[in-house]
Amino acid sequence: MTGIVVTKKPSFSKALSARLAALGVATLHEAIGRRGLMRPSIRPIQTGAKIAGPAVTVLAPPGDNWMLHVAIEQCAPGDVVVLACMSENDDGMFGDLLATSMQARGVAGLILDVGCRDTDTLRAMGFPVWSKAIHARGTIKASLGSVNIPVVCGHVSVRPGDAVVADDDGVVVIPHEEVETAAARGEERVRLEEAKRARLAAGELGLDIYGMRPKLAALGLRYVESLDDMRA
Amino acid sequence: MTGIVVTKKPSFSKALSARLAALGVATLHEAIGRRGLMRPSIRPIQTGAKIAGPAVTVLAPPGDNWMLHVAIEQCAPGDVVVLACMSENDDGMFGDLLATSMQARGVAGLILDVGCRDTDTLRAMGFPVWSKAIHARGTIKASLGSVNIPVVCGHVSVRPGDAVVADDDGVVVIPHEEVETAAARGEERVRLEEAKRARLAAGELGLDIYGMRPKLAALGLRYVESLDDMRA
Amino acid sequence: MTGIVVTKKPSFSKALSARLAALGVATLHEAIGRRGLMRPSIRPIQTGAKIAGPAVTVLAPPGDNWMLHVAIEQCAPGDVVVLACMSENDDGMFGDLLATSMQARGVAGLILDVGCRDTDTLRAMGFPVWSKAIHARGTIKASLGSVNIPVVCGHVSVRPGDAVVADDDGVVVIPHEEVETAAARGEERVRLEEAKRARLAAGELGLDIYGMRPKLAALGLRYVESLDDMRA
């Protein structure tokens, strides 16, 4: 499946993207049943960015960023580009010129399972990137990959149109069929956490709020004043 | 030694903690004979934080953060929680709710030999964390570990009550029997360094200040104008 | 080749260093034919620093920073010190005292294929460092290495006097015979990119600006509305 550009993909509204971005990676990962989280090797090049949007997926050969040019044409405003690589590679497949082009198309941000360069300029431009490395190593434009086919990025399956949410904690992928539900569950989760946060801030213990003491005792948790007591 | 909570541990004064935090990791590591330094894989999630305090230790199963709830009840104000894991694990065992609870108890900060999440919120709250990864991966509450037993974290032995000092350079552990001495030696070291710093800033060379030239010559150090001279 | 200090090395003007620093790592790496880039494991300890200058090279034994003291005497204002290690090592070979001394000599910055410590103070002093780790681990002064011999740092050959350029993207090394040409080519490259940037910012696609469409078609790139079309 190399050399293919799929021109149609599922999508969802910018309003929904905004809700997802506000909820953030950790909350949504929990809300969809602890799935979809990319490996922690994918890190933001900036601090404080929070984005969400439908995925435009790219599969690139190692050291070759040609398909990113092909992908930009397939992007709608608010999309998030996700680049997977055919083998492990840290080359700097993305820099300020491509960012200028993506920003002009309204792309929300970029996830790279390879390296990124021009990071100083990208931060100044406000174009958010999550990548596996910061590396200036230049790439070529010689071989085909594909755009908008299912890929594996950061050890997670991503299909075109799936929701990609990224912030300082990393990147989570939500199947496009579940985006609306995920947002609703995430918001419900936030409401529940608010109540707990207030009680915890007031000094109550999780042990009591969550009723953990009987379960811990049942499993045999013992309190001793010193390890010597235990051995006695 | 799973399923044990030791309720008493050695401690030391907040004044002493403040002296240790001011001295910092590099100075104290040297002051105690170049011991106690955690591996550089344990990194701060924030910049500029400097903390010190008696350790509350936690041993957790991989992917299970239940013992953190148990540990909070054992914390006194000023304590530093140190979480070791039974096997290598990057899961996000700590987030903003647990931080709210720790902050309510006056905990000074947290050292994690696993992952951390909600990093944006933690920085906003001013709750300092050092961790092996930033990862939103959720954890369960199913199995027992222990609290306040000796653990190995970041390749260093930590006993409950040992002093834990952390800053931008990493984390150092000082045996509780040696905390007072370490602080005194660290402060002496700082005084000695101040005099040297002034001389170095004035352009004097370490070669002269430390009297290194004769030793280097004795070992055979040769100065040549080019490598060709040497081969001649 | 241990125990040698070479006292003469090629150099170039501060004006040329300033031009290189302004061009930055990614541009110069491309301008010299995609060579000379250190591995991405060498990272800046600060954000936003951009330096360039002739290399003073240091080869150090693991855990021993004695040769840094020897090297400082060989530094001219504007030089960049590059420390390679005889084996893989993360020890904190450099801290604020050595930085004070280097700053007094006018050294522009430091590249370490080992660890760095006192990072908070170094940032406050404004002395820029790129290193393989942040680690407070102390070092000894017991064995000889060499100064100003050819070394391999970050998987790149560096000879004394070669230009070292470092910024947020990493570190690139330019052979001293090619520095002037590299600067000129880099500046030409920047001019060409400016024109492209304006067109990309206006929404034109790289596919059209670079005339990529016929080449992609010739290689067989296919556009389909869905993968099902393709299988049909």
Place this chain on the structure above:
Amino acid sequence: MTGIVVTKKPSFSKALSARLAALGVATLHEAIGRRGLMRPSIRPIQTGAKIAGPAVTVLAPPGDNWMLHVAIEQCAPGDVVVLACMSENDDGMFGDLLATSMQARGVAGLILDVGCRDTDTLRAMGFPVWSKAIHARGTIKASLGSVNIPVVCGHVSVRPGDAVVADDDGVVVIPHEEVETAAARGEERVRLEEAKRARLAAGELGLDIYGMRPKLAALGLRYVESLDDMRA
């Protein structure tokens, strides 16, 4: 999608498995268009084993191998079990007792994106395993995962019933719809390679057999007697 066991999956004949095993990983990876290869971190615990069969997939929590017991019941003779983990984990999820059970069911072998133990006994039993680590770390049986859902293992998507082929080179996954075609193409590839091998063994060069010289010349490849010639 946790807590689900899917009891039906696609399959293919033992004769086809035998053809795939004989072709091997490198040939089949090429035959299906350079796809489906697991990352090289998944390594065999033995030398010389060559297996192929339909995948029974397992998704396990870190440190918990309960789902392997559930999976064995779903295995038909000749199947290959593929275990993916919810987060990065090196625990020894598999040892000689489970191997005894799998061998009794006729399972062809096991791919683990975690650790393996009892490796000495497994080799003696002749039960082949590919794993990310060799580690004796024990696991629990406390939480649900799933069996026969799509997983990502070794950075590759695997669906139940896909063909898994493993040998000393690693592991490749072939979509179940393409298994017959892949075998045919692989065998054709082997035939073509045989002819080339004979010519290469006779001393002919790939440059001539593959007609590479004109293409290399067109790209500007230059032959010189020394680099000095080139600079002249």
Place this chain on the structure above:
Amino acid sequence: MTGIVVTKKPSFSKALSARLAALGVATLHEAIGRRGLMRPSIRPIQTGAKIAGPAVTVLAPPGDNWMLHVAIEQCAPGDVVVLACMSENDDGMFGDLLATSMQARGVAGLILDVGCRDTDTLRAMGFPVWSKAIHARGTIKASLGSVNIPVVCGHVSVRPGDAVVADDDGVVVIPHEEVETAAARGEERVRLEEAKRARLAAGELGLDIYGMRPKLAALGLRYVESLDDMRA
């Protein structure tokens, strides 16, 4: 605690060592409550070796193997030498000359948290080694470490006289107070496993032998014919 050689240490009989070696790493790790296992980065340089004995511990500076010479004098026949390093280091601290000396003293084997060299000769000599790397990098004899103090090796605390057991699965450490108990529990465990092995070999499932079905059902495990059934 540098520069100290402790000349007395706890010990146990060769008969007990033989029982431990026969039980192996995985069984003993389980028998002592899943503790004491070194990280999987410590690997055997040979296949099939199984050793056990009281630890002689060594703490060495990076790149300096002097303390190994000091340690040999402290070894009794049957001891296992465990070398920890003050910082991360892969240098080849051990080769065939030191092995000749250790073999002459009756040392059972060596655990290195650094590199090993002369591996071909060591295998021919039959002197078993577990190490973090195979690397010929030479070391110096310039700085003091210590012998027979508590160390951390492979992320595990080891005290002199603790039992060290190593085989193809890795290395486990048993506190010297618990060696007798560990052997007895390990042997009981082996007996219990034999019975289970026979039933598993006869085709019975772990699901039935261990009575897992009701627990899995209680947690909500669902069996479906396809994922579509589930979504329906």
Place this chain on the structure above:
Amino acid sequence: MTGIVVTKKPSFSKALSARLAALGVATLHEAIGRRGLMRPSIRPIQTGAKIAGPAVTVLAPPGDNWMLHVAIEQCAPGDVVVLACMSENDDGMFGDLLATSMQARGVAGLILDVGCRDTDTLRAMGFPVWSKAIHARGTIKASLGSVNIPVVCGHVSVRPGDAVVADDDGVVVIPHEEVETAAARGEERVRLEEAKRARLAAGELGLDIYGMRPKLAALGLRYVESLDDMRA
């Protein structure tokens, strides 16, 4: 310096290669002053091979093995091919067809700073390879690199014609100007070691043979019966 093939290189006799191969990596690394050793990430795919010969160097783009075909034509019998890559890459750039061609030309072996495939067949053929990974990932033939220019492989500079020696311990590179001297020094070193080996085998201690006791005492090494004595 891309797109260049240098057709002449220094060389040395097969008799000298045989002496180097017999001496091995560890001895020669010491004999030339502890230089020239590749990083331990470059590992043999077989056990027991010992080779030496003049280097034919190759610089390849990531994922592209075209230059290996170009290099074979430049090989004389007894040469060792050394492949460096423009960026970090694990792709399987070498397999059985290229090995057949190299074997036909009399090439002694291959060092790869990338991946290798068809490892089972290569072992059966007796063609020795050292590589950074075992990976079947296929490569393309699209971009130029160079042959017989200076490269960095395994973090060591290699020039065409330098001696490359490889065995189970790894790979060492000897500058071609020093090959004769290195062999002589290595053989002298072996003679000296033989005498020491006999004394060590007879039970004498290195402490006595090397006269270490006074130096250790002078540095302050203390012998105590227990750590408590020391604290007293």
